[in-house]
Amino acid sequence: MLRIEAAEIMIVRLPLKFRFETSFGVQTARTVPLLVLHGDGVQGVSEGTMEVAPMYREETLAGALDLVRNVFLPRILGKTFANPEELNDALGAFRGNRMARAMVEMAAWDLWARMLNVPLGTLLGGRKTEVEVGVSLGIQADEAATVDAVRRHVEQGYRRIKLKIKPGWDEAPVRATREAFPDIRLTVDANSAYTLADSVRLRALDQYKMTYIEQPLAWDDLIDHATLQTRLQTPLCLDESIASAADARKALAIGAGGVINLKVARVGGLAEARRVHDVAQAFGAPVWCGGMLEGGVGRAHNIHLSTLPNFTLPGDTSSASRYWETDIINEPLEAVDGLMPVPQEPGIGVTLNRDFIESVAELTEEHRS
Ligand code: OSB
Ligand code: MG
DSSP, X not given: OEEOOEXXXXXXXXXXXXXXXXXXXXXEEEEEEEEEEEETTEEEEEEOOOBSSOSSSSOBXXXXXXXXXXXXXXXXXXXXXXXXXXXXXXXXXXXXXXXXXXXXXXXXXHHHHHHHTSBHHHHHTOOOSEEEBOEEEOOOSSHHHHHHHHHHHHHTTOSOEEEEOXXXXXXXXXXXXXXXXXXXXXXXXXXXXXXXXXXXXHHTTGGGOOSOEEOOSOTTOSHHHHHHHHHOSSOEEESXXXXXXXXXXXXXXXXXXXXXXXXXXXXXXXHHHHHHHXXXXXXXXXXXXXXXXOOHXXXXXXXXXXXXXXXXXXXXXXXXXXXXXXXXXXSOXXXXXXXXXXXXXXXXSOOBOHHHHHHHEEEEEEEXX
């Protein structure tokens, strides 16, 4: 039984080691919310991926934390559940706010896996002991800087290079990269910066033989993606547009894309992520695990999810040392030759670096029933 006795919320601000520019803005740091659930002498932890400003999807850090504190925690504190899915049912009546719900659900899964003394990936049904990873590279100053950044990461063994693009910065970096590296697995991510009126521009990318083009159109669209897909040879990969297994089913049924970037928080937690994985598998569509510049807690969750069999393309879960001088966990999460080892201790298999977290925390709270 899963008994929830107490909860902690912490917020830490971590400076990024690189400037990360996407079509929607520039990030130089992350504000990382952490949730710890305590029960039966064990703790489970999760990391929120919502940002201060709703640039990626609509959820915000302030809105999500308000819900966690005032609506979700009161429904689980002091209560006992059969398993994480039953706990999640206690939040099932609430609409949307999937990243906020995922924070609670993911901590419950970690707690549950630690109580059962198994790695989270194994509990979810995954069998891999290492997962293939690539990198997501932000928009660079020019073509030469792009090729330099690609070279550095190819030399480190990453299995796929993803370039962020936006209108006016798309074919140039892709052409330069393809000329320098004719054989790498290459993709682009537009984060919803285009419309159907850009179909011709986007079709110009077909010649570069990319594995997919990620989320060219609106964050809440499926229909226009299906139209665009009829005009392109390169498969579309959906990120922002997929918030549930139902969305995945509809998207694949209408041909809105052929690949799904699966992010646990965006779909509301690990159980729903597994359902998205299963739907995609039934359609013969590969999935891969996306990233939101996570600290070690979110990164570890992503690695465990990626052990499921239909994660057949490299994910964005690159080495923690790329992002942070000091991480929020004690263990390193480092890929070797593009393979990220799956932590084999129970739960997510990593532990909070409490001293570091305390030294940089902007907020720490305790909640009890
Ligand atoms: O679209 O996949 C995205 C980061 C923040 C918000 C959206 C996205 C991303 C990334 C970074 O691409 C992936 C990572 O390295 O964590
Ligand atoms: Mg994306």
